[in-house]
Amino acid sequence: MNDLLVKDDLIQKRTEGIQEYRFQCYRNNKIIAPNKNRSYKACFATRDSLVKTIDMQITEAELEFRSAQLLDLPAGDYQLEIREIIDDKIHAIYPSDRSLTFHIKQNNTDLPTGTVSSLTLDEFVSEFKRLIKTSSGGTGADVSIDVNKRIITVNDESLTIPAEIDLSKFASKEDLVGLVKQADLVEYAKKNEIPSTPDLTPYAKLSDLNKYATNESVDDKLSQPVKPTHPPMNYWLDRTTNPWTIHFDNGSAIQFTEYGTTPTVYGYGFSLDLRATGLSIWPLVGNIISAARGTLTLETVSKAVGSADYWSGNNNVINPVKDDADSFNWEDVFFNDASRNKKNEYQSARQKEMLKIMYKLGIWSYEDLKQFGLKKKGE
Numbered sequence: 001m002n003d004l005l006v007k008d009d010l011i012q013k014r015t016e017g018i019q020e021y022r023f024q025c026y027r028n029n030k031i032i033a034p035n036k037n038r039s040y041k042a043c044f045a046t047r048d049s050l051v052k053t054i055d056m057q058i059t060e061a062e063l064e065f066r067s068a069q070l071l072d073l074p075a076g077d078y079q080l081e082i083r084e085i086i087d088d089k090i091h092a093i094y095p096s097d098r099s100l101t102f103h104i105k106q107n108n109t110d111l112p113t114g115t116v117s118s119l120t121l122d123e124f125v126s127e128f129k130r131l132i133k134t135s136s137g138g139t140g141a142d143v144s145i146d147v148n149k150r151i152i153t154v155n156d157e158s159l160t161i162p163a164e165i166d167l168s169k170f171a172s173k174e175d176l177v178g179l180v181k182q183a184d185l186v187e188y189a190k191k192n193e194i195p196s197t198p199d200l201t202p203y204a205k206l207s208d209l210n211k212y213a214t215n216e217s218v219d220d221k222l223s224q225p226v227k228p229t230h231p232p233m234n235y236w237l238d239r240t241t242n243p244w245t246i247h248f249d250n251g252s253a254i255q256f257t258e259y260g261t262t263p264t265v266y267g268y269g270f271s272l273d274l275r276a277t278g279l280s281i282w283p284l285v286g287n288i289i290s291a292a293r294g295t296l297t298l299e300t301v302s303k304a305v306g307s308a309d310y311w312s313g314n315n316n317v318i319n320p321v322k323d324d325a326d327s328f329n330w331e332d333v334f335f336n337d338a339s340r341n342k343k344n345e346y347q348s349a350r351q352k353e354m355l356k357i358m359y360k361l362g363i364w365s366y367e368d369l370k371q372f373g374l375k376k377k378g379e
Contacts, residue, residue: 002027002096004082005225007062011103014075017068023082024062025094029226030249031236033061039085044070044078044102056082060240075106077215101215225319228252231292231362234274235285237266244268246285251319252361256284258314265310279304284311287354292363302371305338306347311354321362328366330356332373340373 007022025032034040040056042065054069063082080100084092144153150161232248243260247253259265267283274289276296290296333352334340342348355372358364366374 002092002094003029003098004094004100006100010080010100011105012067012070013105013107014073015071015107015109017066017071019067020064021066022059022062022064023094029251031061031247034058034063035084038091041083041085043081043083044073045081046076046078051078060238061236070104073104075104078102078104099215226251228319228321228362231321232289233292235289237268239268245318248361250321250362252321253318254288254357254361255316255318256310256312256314257316258312259310279307281307281309288358288361288363291358292361298364298368298371302336304335306342306345307335308350308354309347311350311357313350313353315353315357317357317360320360322360325356325360327377329375329377329379332375333369334373336372 003026005024005026007024008020010021012019025034036058040058040063042054042056043050044052044054052070052073054065056063056065058064078101080102082094083090084094142153142155145151146153152159152161228248228250230250232250232252234249235246238245238247239261241255243255243257244266245253245255246266256262256265263269264282265284267285270283272283272286272289273280274286275293276286276290277300279296279301280286287296330352332340333355334343334348335351339348339351351372355364355369355374359366359369366376
C-alpha cells in the first residue's frame with residue numbers, strides 16, 4: 001500500500017508563488033526514495049474532473065512542487081494525488097487508500113472593491129451648490145432646486161432627481177446564496193418568486209451530523225505521522241534541516257540539537273558498524289541501531305565507565321515509540337556504580353540521556369533499565 005508523509009500544510013493564498021510542498025513516500029509502511037529514472041506528477045481535481053497536472057521535482061529523498069506552479073488555479077478545495085509515471089503510463093498512485101485535500105484561499109484581489117457613500121437630500125443640495133459655485137470660478141451660476149418636486153434647474157436646464165427605490169419586496173444576492181443559483185440572478189430576485197417552503201429532501205439536519213467528521217478533520221488526522229510500534233532497524237540522514245535529522249525506518253526520528261550539523265555525531269562521512277558489540281563514543285546512531293538489533297547488549301553497557309560524551313540532554317526524539325519517559329525518575333540512572341561515583345563528570349552524567357533515548361525508541365523497556373537505577377516517580 002502506498003502512502004505519503006506530508007511535510008508542509010497543504011494550503012496557500014491564490015496567486016501566492018513562494019510556498020514549497022514536500023512529500024515523503026512510503027510503501028507498506030517503509031520509506032522509499034523516488035526513482036530519478038521515473039517522473040512524478042501532482043494531480044489536482046474537483047468533485048467533477050481533473051483540472052491540473054504539474055511536474056514534481058526530486059529533492060534528496062523527497063518529492064516537491066511549488067505554489068508558483070498553481071497560480072492559475074481559482075480559490076477552492078482540490079483533491080490531490082501523486083502519480084509515478086513510467087513510459088507515459090501510471091505505475092503507482094500516492095496515497096492508495098485515502099484522499100489529500102489542497103486548499104487555495106481567496107486573496108484580497110478576489111473581493112469586491114470600491115466605496116459606498118450616502119447623502120440625505122439636504123446634504124446633496126448643499127454639496128451641489130458648493131460644487132457649482134466652485135466650478136464657475138466663484139461667480140456662481142443660475143441654479144435653483146425645488147426640493148418638493150425634486151427638480152434641479154441650472155441655467156434654464158432642468159433635471160429630475162430620482163425618487164428613492166423601495167427594495168422591501170426584493171432580496172439581495174447574499175440573502176439567496178444556497179437557495180437559487182447565482183448564475184440565474186441578474187441583480188435582484190423578487191421574494192415572492194422564491195418558494196415559501198424549499199425542498200429540503202437532499203439535506204440533513206446539522207444536529208444529525210454530530211457523529212460525522214469533516215473532510216478537513218479526516219485529512220488532518222491522516223496526514224499525521226503513524227505511531228510507530230517497534231524499534232528502528234535502519235535509518236537515513238536528512239541534512240536539509242538544522243539541526244540535522246536522523247529518520248528511522250519505523251517512523252521515528254531524532255535530532256541532536258546541541259550538535260546541530262556536527263558530522264562526527266551524526267556519522268556524516270564516517271563508516272558505521274550497525275551490528276557493533278561495543279559502545280562507541282561517536283557516531284551515536286550506530287549505538288542505537290546496534291542496540292535495537294541486539295548486538296549491543298545491556299550487559300556490555302553495564303560494564304562501561306563514562307562513554308556518554310555526546311549524549312546531550314538537548315535532543316529531540318520525534319514520533320517516539322514510547323511517550324511516557326517523563327513519568328520516570330532519571331536522576332540516579334547510570335551504567336554502574338563506578339559511573340555513579342563520577343556523576344560530576346559529563347561523560348558519566350550524560351549516561352541517563354542515552355538510556356532515555358533507547359527507552360523512547362522502544363529499544364529497552366522499564367524492566368530492562370531498572371538495573372541502572374530507573375524508578376517510577378513517587379517510588
